[in-house]
Amino acid sequence: MNLLGDFTFSQSSLQDDVDCPRRFELRYLKRVRYPAPETQDMLEFEQLMQHGADFHRLIHQYILGIPTELLTPFADEAPLNLWWRHFLADGLRDVPDEKRLPEMTLIAPLGDYRLLAKYDLLAITPGERAVIMDWKTSRNLPKREWLAAKLQTRVYRYVLALAGDELNDGAAIPPDAIEMRYWYAEHNRVISFPYSEAQFAEDERYLLSLIAEIEERDIFPLTTDDRRCRFCTYRTLCGRGNEAGLLDEYETDFEITLADDFDIDLDQIAEIEF
Numbered sequence: 001m002n003l004l005g006d007f008t009f010s011q012s013s014l015q016d017d018v019d020c021p022r023r024f025e026l027r028y029l030k031r032v033r034y035p036a037p038e039t040q041d042m043l044e045f046e047q048l049m050q051h052g053a054d055f056h057r058l059i060h061q062y063i064l065g066i067p068t069e070l071l072t073p074f075a076d077e078a079p080l081n082l083w084w085r086h087f088l089a090d091g092l093r094d095v096p097d098e099k100r101l102p103e104m105t106l107i108a109p110l111g112d113y114r115l116l117a118k119y120d121l122l123a124i125t126p127g128e129r130a131v132i133m134d135w136k137t138s139r140n141l142p143k144r145e146w147l148a149a150k151l152q153t154r155v156y157r158y159v160l161a162l163a164g165d166e167l168n169d170g171a172a173i174p175p176d177a178i179e180m181r182y183w184y185a186e187h188n189r190v191i192s193f194p195y196s197e198a199q200f201a202e203d204e205r206y207l208l209s210l211i212a213e214i215e216e217r218d219i220f221p222l223t224t225d226d227r228r229c230r231f232c233t234y235r236t237l238c239g240r241g242n243e244a245g246l247l248d249e250y251e252t253d254f255e256i257t258l259a260d261d262f263d264i265d266l267d268q269i270a271e272i273e274f
């Protein structure tokens, strides 16, 4: 099939396609808005999402230079207060301070399309190194292998290597000067991924192959991992059950939190907020 000529891919849309081609089709091609809740505990889920958005906003304002004493009163509620304390102590440890660009969006070409990455923070020492920071508010720490395979890890580094020259005094940022760090606020832990020419080439091959698969598809199949459907807004539309799963079940099954795995929602909030 032919996608629209100006279609812009992102880590979220590609991750949806990898997790469930049908979800990619419903969300991005047919643009179906379906009202089923993602979890049974919607109140808890919404609080988690709101705290995550508030935390991102606080860090954004901090990096823009708003004094800490003006921001801290907005982090007076658990778990935001713990995340904020951890951030002030260690969130920017060993992060370049020559150029810090919060909430930065870059777009690179990918085949006939565009690939977008929206970064929580790009921290760059021009001509030396570039660190991508991504703030995570999961209650569980994911396994490193799980994170390494996520489209976010691949797309964010790839796009910076291709489209970061304007932030690096006009010179392309070599892959081996790029590092991606996930910083887990609840645990005050960093999980870091360096980059390399070989990984860049492998990412390009992989990303182009995903797009070629999408272009060739006539039918977007439903995922065979129907555990995902319990936490998907389209489950009744797909005939995959009526009842949403519980947040705790999701964390047990997928070893992470719903908010981090379905981070399209957080992205949408962030785009509205910022």
Ligand code: SF4
Pocket (backbone or CB within 6 Å): 020, 022, 023, 026, 222, 223, 226, 228, 229, 232, 233, 234, 235, 236, 238, 240
């Ligand atoms: S309900 Fe299941 S099959 Fe349908 S879009 Fe969601 S994850 Fe895919």
